[in-house]
Amino acid sequence: MSFSEPPTGAASTPTSASAAPKPASWVFAEDFAPEPPAAAQARLAAAEVGVEPISRGAARLLGVLAKAINAKAVVEIGSGTGVSGLALFSGMAPDGILTSVDVEGEHQSRARQAFKSVGIADRRFRLIQGDALTVLPKLSDGAYDLVLVDADKLEYGEYVDQAVRLLRSGGLLVIDNALWHDLVADPRNEEDATIVIRETLEGVGENENLFSALLPVGDGLLVAVRS
Known part of the structure; x- marks a missing residue:
């Protein structure tokens, strides 16, 4: 995967940019599926604590992906206030368990409230407060x-390295903020976060154990299947 200029001669080939959705279509797609009240409330809680949650469209896609593979065991790196967790639960198997890791206890308290508000039993989620790179190596x-x-x-x-280890064959890796506010696609932007995300996407694309696609949903979702 490369973010450099296209090779010589590529200009004669139609690019996907010509088929990219217009802003109005993008908004329509993001708002296509109605957001459940509990998710809307969790989104408000995110604003209160200064967390940027996954977009409505990306949240819906998370639920679809979880349902497509009948996910029973899910790891979430970054609990937020429960927006993404609720999305995952919407598609997970009825007995599925979510393990969610975050350094902020207050955020996880909000996530717990969101889960409880829709009747998700305590036994179905593990909220682990701590540094992800300390917690993840302890998972199977x-x-x-x-x-x-x-x-x-x-x-x-580093999260992706751990995710590849944690996933079963056929499991899904999902990376949010893969387009990072349109900065990843801008070769002039060399901010640390942008560079790391670019390098992460390239690493996933080159990993022989992952079959991936970068989706322009929300702030960008990279989805990869573990071989």
């Missing part, structure tokens, strides 16, 4: 159906 190899990466951008590469 190949035991998870889906891993969502949505925490410290500067650690995305």
Whole structure:
């Protein structure tokens, strides 16, 4: 995967940019599926604590992906206030368990409230407060159906390394903020977070154990299947 200029001669080939959705279509797609009240409330809680939650469209896609693979064991790196957790639960198997890791206890308290508000039993989620790179190595190899990466951008590469280890064959890796506010596609932007995300995407694209696609949903979702 490369973010450099296109090779010589590529200009004669139609690019996907010509088929990119217009702003109005993008908004229509993001708002296509109605957001449940509990998710809307969790989104308000995110604004209160200064957390940027996953977009409505991306949240819906998370639920679809979880449902498509009948996910029973999911790891979420970055709990936020429960917006993404609720999205995952909407598609997970009825007995599925979510393991969610975050350094902020207050955020996890809000996430717990969001889960309880829709009747999700305590036994169905583990909220682990701590540094993800300390917690993740303690989780079992190949035991998870889906891993969502949505925490410290500067650690995305390390999160992906752990996710590949944690996922079973056929499991899904999902990376939020993969377009990072349109900065990843701008070769002139060399901010630390942008560079790390670019390098992470390139690493996923080159990983022989991952089959991936970058989706322009929300702030960008990279989805990869573990071989």
